[in-house]
Amino acid sequence: MSEKTEVKDVDRSLHDEKNEEKHRYKAQKGLTPEVIREISREKNEPEWMLEFRLKALKIYQNKEVPTWGADISDLDMDNIITYVRPDADLESDWDQVPEEIKNTFDALGIPEAEKESLAGVGAQYDSEVVYHNLKEELVEQGVIYMDMENAVKEHEEIVREHFMKLITPNDHKFSALHGAVWSGGSFVYVPAGVDVDIPLQSYFRQNAPGSGQFEHTLIILEEGANAHFIEGCSAPKYSVNNLHAGAVELFVNKGAKLRYSTIENWSRNMYNLNTKRALVDEDGVIEWVSGSFGSKVSMLYPMSILKGARARAEFTGVTFAAEGQYLDTGAQVIHAAPNTTSTVNSRSIAKDGGHAYYRGLLKATDNAHGAKASVSCESLMLDNESKSDTLPIMKLQTDDIDIGHEAKVGRISEEAVFYLMSRGISEEEAKAMIVRGFVEPIANELPLEYAVELNNLINLELEGTIG
Amino acid sequence: MAKKLLKICNLKSKVEDEEILNGINLEVNKGEIHVIMGPNGAGKSTLANVLMGHPEHKIINGEIEFEGENINELAVDKRAKKGIFLSFQYPQEIPGVTVENFLRTAKTAVSGEQQSIFDFKFLLEEKMNLLDIDQSYADRYLNKGFSGGEKKKNEILQMAVLEPKLAILDETDSGLDVDATKTVAEGIKKLASEDNAMIIITHHNQILDYLQPDYVHVLVDGRIAKSGDMELAKAIEKEGYAEYKAEHLDESNSKTNC
Amino acid sequence: MYNKNLVDNLTTGQSKLLSSRRKESYEIYENLTKGDYKRINLFDYQFPEYSPYNKEYLKEKKWQQELMIKKMTDNLNNEEEIINYLDQFKDKKVKKGNQGLDPKYLAMVEAFYNTGLFIKAPQNVELKVPVEIFYELDQENPVLIDNNLIVAEENSNLTIVIDYRMQDQNLKAFHNGLTRVIVKENAVLNIVKVQRFNDQSDNFDSNISLVSNQGELNWIPIELGAKNSVTNNENTLIADGSRASISSVYFADGERKLDLGFKMNHQGRHSSSEIESKGVLKDKAQKVFRGDLYFQKGAGQAKGSEREEVLLLDKTVDSDSIPALFSEEDNVEGEHAVSAGQIDEQRLFYLMSRGMTKAEAKQLMVEASFNPIFDKIPLNDLKGSVINDVKTRIRS
Known part of the structure; x- marks a missing residue:
């Protein structure tokens, strides 16, 4: 028993299959207004979106790379091909999806998942959605589930009203980059009172050396609506450092309830710098379920802004950092209204020199009276080569609150x-x-x-x- | 000879630098129930842990033979596979692992046969009924949030499922009220057979009234000071352990041939 | 102001090695840019004009002859010993986590200290009665810059009480202090620090310790005063079985601001630490609590725990908590817990049902929270006056 069990590394061959690169279009390396114009022209976007991208590009060029958290100095943005489009047009029928792409998806089990009565599959291959399907009953209920590109055109008003309002290009360097070059992603709109009882899922991955992935997910739940969205990612491994800087904006209106689940398993050369935020109105509920397994570096801090009375946020997350990984993750909750509640439950595991870092924020503003929050972080260390850190920051600006926090670190009990x-x-x-x-x-x-x-x-x- | 299960010869052990067992001799045959009594700190739980192979306890002398094989060096899981079972005095809580999942894994390991999910469910249901345990316990996390009594019942449930040849019950009756002791004791009784044996470590006589042991041993200062039958337990209940303390030790009591 | 001339003045009449240390520190001070304390909005802070501190601050007692107690500002003949002790802190800086007070503040103390004691408990000396130090600021002595070194040699046992206080409620006083502590094998050292400046004054205080094999260091910092109070308490458990604890109490009211840092660096195997903090915020008070537990590689079987409880008495308060748990060893047990909120309504109701007013009941609850730590103050007079001060502050 005194001997330690050797825990072998994951066999990743399943997720490391890669297609021959077979892309019809690749953007020039480097980021210039011309590149942005090209992206926008290719997508045939409305003028306001092009303007938005150009503005974001300017902010991007003037913003510093953050110095806290992970070391991302290896990233050379100028050499990241930001826009790669796969060799397939949008398909709504699985049979028409190109064979190679299908094979990779098969390995990931996507069609099986669909067969098992999942509502729709919006799988992003490289930068654009190649497969899309939504059950008819949902369409009848007025639920919209489509790729972001088409949503910009087909639901221009509602997209324009919400797009990058919760995460703005001014927030940080990577949100600005995202604003400039975003591509692909999902748009979900659930009308008032509609209960989508089967999860909507999107499986996306990236597959070109040096390609960044900047998908944008926008989900709007109207009053009393209910939905579960599942995001899963997996990417084959390449020698060039890959960057993922997506954005997820979730609008949960009065009394609505959204569950957003992610199992993230990027290949171990990925820089995962995703930004996720939810804005929750009166009596609304956001539930995050988050599993972080992959990537070389992750900096991921889903934020819930509880702006309506009695709004609630729940975060359940697990982070598993193995050899060569630095996973810096955590939940942020802003209690900005009375009687709001939140629960954060985080578990992390570190092994083989991996570094798991929980970095969280809990804030109660001066009108958050009656707020209740609890944060619990537990870390398991499997050996003494690894590191585990916990830094949950709490900022309380009113008295009538009930805040509890607990954290623990240790190893498996003998x-x-x-x-x-x-x-x-x-x-x-x-x-x-x-x-x-x-x-x-x-x-x-x-x-x-x-x-x-x-x-x-x-x-x-x-x-x-x-x- | 086929009936012989366990033979302990002049067993001495230590934890860190402290010697605890100081020459234990004991033989247990199939179909027998042995009771070990003794004052606090005499080494009762240590004996249980040494028999199970706890890594903190080092054997410094003597031999443990199980079914004719020396198991001194055998790892704990291998001992379990041979059919030794310890009902812990303080069972560990394992959050996130359900009782059912745990027991199916253990049963697979001990029996060497893959347990079908459905067959195992029936088996577990049957054993839970036998021990009067609510079916909902199957889905609860192992010992997590269990009361003292629930933990002890859960230990006996594990014994029922794993069907060991030798069960060592370490203070299984401590901390239980009268009714709970009765349920647990009846459960144990149902599991006792001609093919297995039990070593019951206890402070109290109540459980013995139900179990009717064949042998009673008094463990004092790391040695068995006296062996006898139920009458010995009764005498101790009346008079305590004073007369068995080291200075009164009668060497002739260690009569097992080694 | 704080320039070369002042250093020259201060080194006149001081022993040689300590003088040159002042001068070295001055070089460092000169080359540093002053940092800000952002979380309590203390930007571009200006040190007040230098002024000597001429009052007696040590209560000398006959039994203290067993100890070595010297003023750092004097012309000392044992200064080599002091320098040797101070050198033990070199290269002991731990880079991760909270870095304590701005380096310029520390360099300022080392260059311009106007008071300070070297206290040593020699081997095997055990004193039951605490050493008492009283720094009392007034019109003539409004600036206190103390540089202290406390050493508990092998197998010694010592308690030191340092009381920072003032009577004048209008004086704008300033304190910047540095206390370095060495606890050797098997020694036990308790340090009680009480800070009760008025609401106009500013307090900066750094405490740094090294604890050896089986040594034990217990801090009892009690923060009741000052307009701005920035303190840090960093302990490095350098060897096997070393132990450190911090039992902190703070009370902030009015528009006062507190930035309190506590840190335990575990380096030795089987080292153990405990941070306990109980605080109350009232009116528009603002507080930052930073508590780091850091298990460095090699600190196998170390244990650390950290617990912060803060009672919020008004909705205008601002309370930040930054508890951190860093681990590079798997075989450790670390945990922290924070709870923040109002006084439990049920308890208030219960007390009020026995005839207390709400204010009285609240006061009782605050006392109940503080008392276990106040009980660790070894001097009854001091304990009584601290409890009185808390009462006064709750009522006002």
């Missing part, structure tokens, strides 16, 4: 391992069991097939420990 082993379970499996149990609260929040995927990811990560 007594617990002995107990399990005394029932005949091997040491390796006992440890794996404890790790799986540790992330169980997150697995519990996921739809079954994603819970299975999460479990598979953990099993892969702990390969060698499963008997």
Whole structure:
């Protein structure tokens, strides 16, 4: 028992299949107004969007790269091909999706997921959505689920009213970049009172060396609406550092409830600098379920702004940092109205020199009386090569609140391992069991097939420990 | 000879630098129920942990033979697979792992056979009924938030599912009220058979009234000071352990042949 | 002002090595740009004009002969020993997490200190009665810059009480201090620091310690005064089985601002630490709590815990908490917990049902929260007056 169990690295061959590069168009390297104009012209966008992109580009060029958190000095933005379009037009029928792309998706299990009665698949291949399908009943209810490019044209008014209003190009360098070059992503609109009882899912990935991915997700739930959106990412591995700077804007109106789930498993050379925000009105609910497994560097801090009375936010997240990974993640909650509530539950695991960092913010503004918040962070260290840090910042500007925070770090209890082993379970499996149990609260929040995927990811990560 | 299960010879152990077991001799055959009594700190729980193979306890002398094989060096999970079971005095809480999932994994490991989800569900249901445990416990996290009594019942449930050859019950009756002790004891009784044996470590006689042990041993200062039957337990209940303290030790009591 | 001339004046009559240390520190001071304390909106702070501190601050007692107590400003004959102790702090700076007070403030103390003590408990000396130090600021002595060094040698046991206070409610006084502490093998050192300046004064205080094998250091910092109070308390548990604890109490009212930093760097195996902070914010008070538990590589089987409780008495308060847990070792146990909010309504109701007014009930609850820490103050007079001060502040 005093010997440590060697936990082998994940076999990533499943997710590391890559297609021959077969792209009809590649943007020039480097970012200039001309590049932006080209992107916009290709997309046949309205003039205001082009103006918006150009304005964002200017902000991007004047903003400094953030110096806190992860070291991203390896990123050379000028050499990142920001716009790559796959060799397929938008398809609504699976049969017409090109074979190579299908093969990669097959490996990721997307069609299976659909067969199992998932509502729609909007899978982004490189920068644009190539496959799109939405069940007819949802269309009848007035639910809109389409790629962002088409939404800009077909639902111009509502997109213009919301697009990058919650995350603005002024927020930071990468939101400005996103504003300038965004491409692809999903648009979801759920009318008042409509309950979408099957999850909407979008599986996207990037597949060209040096390509950035800047998909934009915009979800609007009208009063009393209810939906669950699942975002999953996986990308094959390349030698050039890849950048992901997407944006997710979620508008949850009065009494609406949105669950946003992500299992992120980018290849281990990816810089994942995603920005996610939700604005929640009276009695509305946002639930984040977040699994961070992949990427070289992640800086990801989903923010919930509770602007209406009694609005609620829940965040459940797991981060698994293995060799060579620096995953800096955490939840941000702003209580900006009376009687708002939030719960943050984060679990992180570090092994083989991986570095897991929880960086959170909890803020209660001066009119957040009656607010209740609890934050719980637990970290598991599997060896002493790894690092685990927890930094939850709390900023309280009123008195009538009830705030609790707890954090813990430690390793697998030897007594617990002995107990399990005394029932005949091997040491390796006992440890794996404890790790799986540790992330169980997150697995519990996921739809079954994603819970299975999460479990598979953990099993892969702990390969060698499963008997 | 086929009936012989466990043979302990002149067993001495230590934790860090402290010697605790100081020459234990004991033989257990199939179909027998042994009771080990003794004052606090005598080494009762240590004996249980040494038999199970707790890494903190080092054997410095002697031998543990199980079914004729020396198991001194065997790892804890291998001992479990051989059919040794310990009902812990303080069972660990394992959040996130359900009782059912845990037991199915353990059963697979101990029996060496993959357990079908449905068959195992039936098995578990049956054992839970036997022990009067609510079915909802199957989906609860292992020992998490269980009361003392629930933890002890859960230990016995594990024993029922894993069907060990030798069960060591470490203070399984402590902290239980009269009714709970009765339920647990009846559960144990149902599991006792001609094919298995039990070592019951206890402070109290109440559980013994239900179980009718074949042998009672008094453990004092790391040694078995006296062996006898139920009458010995009754004598101790009346008079305590004073007369078994080291200075009164009668060496002739260690009569096992090694 | 704080220039070369002043250093020259201060080194006149001071022993040689300590003088040259002042001069070196002055070079550092000169080359640093002053930083801001952003979270309490303290920008571009100007140090007040230098002024000597001429009052007696040490209560000398006969039994203190067992200790070595010297004024750092005097012409000392044992200064080499002091320099050797101070050199132990070189290269001990831990880069991660909260970095404490702005380096210019520390250099300022080392260059321009006008008071300060070197206190050493020699090997095997155990004193039951605490050493008392009283810094009392007034019109003639409005600036206190103290540079202290406290050493508990092997197997010694010592308690030191330092009371920073003032009577004058209108004087605008200034304190910038540095206390370095070394706790050797098996020694036990307790340090109680009480700060009760008026609401016009500013307080800056740095405390840095090194704790050796099986050594134990217990801090009891009590922060009740000052307009701006920025303090830091950083302990490095350098060897096996070293222990440190901080039991902090703060009370901030009016428009006062507090920025309190506590840090435990675990380097030794089996080292253990505990940070406990209880605070009350009233009116428009603003406070930042920074608490770092850092398990450095090699600190196997170390344990650390951190607990912050803050009671918020008015909706105009501003309370920031930044608890951090850094770990480079798997075999450690670290945890922190923060709770913030109002006094429990049920408890208030219960107390009021026994005839107390709401204010009385609140006062009682605050006292209940503070008392376990106040009980650690070894001097009854001091304890009584601290409790009285808290009462007065709650009522006002």
